[in-house]
Amino acid sequence: xxxxxxxxxxxxxxxxxxxxxxxxxxxxxxxxxxxxxxxxxxxxxxxxxxxxxxxxxxxxxxxxxxxxxxxxxxxxxxxxxxxxxxxxxxxxxxxxxxxxxxxxxxxxxxxxxxxxxxxxxxxxxxxxxxxxxxxxxxxxxxxxxxxxxxxxxxxxxxxxx
Numbered sequence: 001x002x003x004x005x006x007x008x009x010x011x012x013x014x015x016x017x018x019x020x021x022x023x024x025x026x027x028x029x030x031x032x033x034x035x036x037x038x039x040x041x042x043x044x045x046x047x048x049x050x051x052x053x054x055x056x057x058x059x060x061x062x063x064x065x066x067x068x069x070x071x072x073x074x075x076x077x078x079x080x081x082x083x084x085x086x087x088x089x090x091x092x093x094x095x096x097x098x099x100x101x102x103x104x105x106x107x108x109x110x111x112x113x114x115x116x117x118x119x120x121x122x123x124x125x126x127x128x129x130x131x132x133x134x135x136x137x138x139x140x141x142x143x144x145x146x147x148x149x150x151x152x153x154x155x156x157x158x159x160x161x
Contacts, residue, residue: 001059001114001130008046016040018049021094022131023065023152024058060113064097064128068150071096075146076103079139086147089134097150098129105143111135 004021008028011017017025030037039045058065077083092098100109102121109127111117112134120140121127129135129147137145 001056001133002053003056003059005050005052005054007050008040016046018054020054020056022056022059023068023095023097024056024063025065026054026056026058028054059130059133060115062111062113062117062128062130062133064099064150065152067152068097069153071149071151073146073148076144077146078144079142082137082139082145086137089136091134092129092131092149094131095151096131099126099148099150100129100137101126101146101148103144103146106140107143107145108138108140109135110138 001022003024005018006021007019008016009019009025011027016028018028019025028037028040029035030040039049077086100107100121102123102125104123106120106122109117109119109121109129111129113130119127
């Protein structure tokens with residue numbers, strides 16, 4: 001899944017990490033001949049790459065980034081109150097993750113990740129949903145579910161020193 005680079009920071013070892021619009025971080029190292037990224041070595045090179053796309057395999061696996069906080073919860077919903085918008089293809093806003101929580105019964109979730117994820121989720125289970133990924137929910141009989149929306153705490157973004 002292609003994501004936008006929002007900024008950069010250094011990790012504890014001093015390596016550069018791209019801060020992605022999906023809220024994941026990804027190392028961007030210049031290690032010739034395996035990785036040719038000389039731009040990461042200069043402040044101007046990093047600045048030129050803010051806003052460009054980088055593949056995020058963690059989003060394709062729907063791996064929730066660490067350090068997120070709860071912004072709000074939608075639901076709980078049941079088979080009678082589940083909004084029509086959740087039953088058809090829709091997306092979660094940029095820079096926001098969803099976590100589908102099944103409280104009772106079971107639901108089917110389909111996500112347009114690469115490869116596509118299709119999963120039956122039972123009571124007590126949850127499934128992270130990355131920002132911007134097309135998905136929909138289908139109930140399997142009586143069920144109750146809620147969706148938590150998670151965001152990153154406010155932090156300054158930039159190209160770093």
